[in-house]
């Protein structure tokens with residue numbers, strides 16, 4: 184609602200500006216004569232309603248109004264002339280428009296705006312404004328401030344990590360003092376089942392031997408984990424000096440009661456998650472840690488554990504990775520279309536009955552499990568091939584694109600799941616770690632040293648020899664590895680392993696073990712594989728012996744809960 188001063192207004196002569204682009208074209212409305220009009224207020228103003236608006240090329244807005252108590256002789260009562268609207272309060276109209284824009288933006292997923300005209304009518308203008316507002320809200324261009332936030336977050340993280348270490352050292356000091364008091368017969372007693380102590384034996388039980396779905400052996404000989412590196416290495420000489428604020432906090436901590444474990448745990452979990460996500464190089468597919476079971480902060484890891492998303496670490500002088508000069512290569516342009524025409528597929532054993540070679544993946548990059556016999560290495564294109572990363576024969580080597588959650592399971596220590604649905608045939612990642620000679624893995628197992636070893640058995644057929652090969656290689660992910668080292672066993676698995684070579688030479692005994700979805704896996708379902716899908720003939724446990732917890736000697740009990748559970752690992 185608004186009022187217009189009832190003065191004689193001149194005829195609008197400004198039909199256009201000097202510019203080539205016209206302003207809105209004004210109608211030849213006559214000078215209004217209000218001499219016979221009634222209904223004016225004390226200031227000689229007549230009430231108007233704003234009913235529309237237009238915008239010109241330069242963004243100038245003009246309003247359309249209608250007199251509520253006066254009309255022309257021809258019955259019309261609308262005007263665009265701002266001369267008549269100078270004392271109109273436009274506030275209510277603007278808020279009405281804002282509300283309508285919001286409604287439009289909420290209603291349309293994509294707002295169609297046709298801006299071909301110089302002059303936009305009310306609807307177009309509203310849509311354009313709604314579109315811009317929506318765009319701004321959905322994709323705010325805040326990279327500058329985002330960057331600042333990341334930097335601040337990093338600084339905060341490193342400060343928090345130092346604080347956590349300090350808190351741990353205080354707790355440890357208290358425990359040590361308590362133990363000393365205990366030894367010296369002091370009456371005060373502190374339970375040894377404090378989180379730091381109970382954690383050491385919790386996750387992984389001792390001496391379990393497993394073999395992979397396809398051919399490898401997974402050997403886990405864990406006699407209890409050392410505690411995390413952060414707990415031991417309190418002040419690294421190369422670390423930045425602690426800020427005054429943090430020092431103050433440290434001083435406070437020495438007298439204050441310990442912080443609640445949940446807060447510390449959350450901080451440590453998110454800090455480790457961020458670190459591993461950064462180290463994995465795939466920020467779009469983060470790694471997170473969740474523990475809804477107990478107060479264990481993060482999975483127990485040996486000191487100086489290194490996260491390695493892809494490839495192997497070579498620390499053993501006996502293990503030599505083949506030189507790039509020996510890699511196979513093809514000359515396919517952009518992407519390899521047919522395995523039969525692809526030179527790097529020459530040694531591939533994936534052939535149909537007429538001898539024609541085929542790829543292990545379909546056009547969508549899904550692994551064709553039923554077409555790849557157990558023990559056959561999949562040969563992917565190498566860095567010497569002329570095709571690019573979009574090639575259909577480069578799948579296991581692509582960066583991971585599913586988010587990973589490492590979570591505490593009720594019975595099997597830490598396990599792995601993803602917050603997204605995983606399609607059957609989806610290749611999830613490869614088992615990484617130190618590539619060591621098989622004999623070293625066996626020595627480690629005999630000496631009872633903790634290790635997470637995956638035996639790369641290559642073409643060995645366990646069903647024929649019945650014994651594991653001793654001259655091959657194993658992957659030890661105890662000190663170095665990625666999220667796959669947390670995948671638990673189930674007698675009813677949803678993922679399987681196949682061997683793949685890329686950037687190495689086929690048949691060298693050094694393939695990668697790739698994890699692939701055996702079936703569609705719903706979001707948040709634990710990812711599990713059968714550590715020993717072709718077990719040597721050990722008597723299957725009866726349900727009553729399972730109930731009694733009787734397992735064969737040298738075997739660990741299985742807690743997978745599958746109906747067909749064998750009862751042991």
Ligand SMILES: C[S@@+](CC[C@H](N)C(=O)[O-])C[C@H]1O[C@@H](n2cnc3c(N)ncnc32)[C@H](O)[C@@H]1O
Nearest residue numbers: 386387388403595596597669671672741742743
């Ligand atoms: C490769 S690790 C898996 C990650 C492990 N849960 C952890 O917390 O680090 C293998 C170990 O996990 C435990 N584990 C895995 N699956 C299990 C199962 N079905 N039943 C009992 N323990 C299991 C065993 O202690 C085994 O030695």
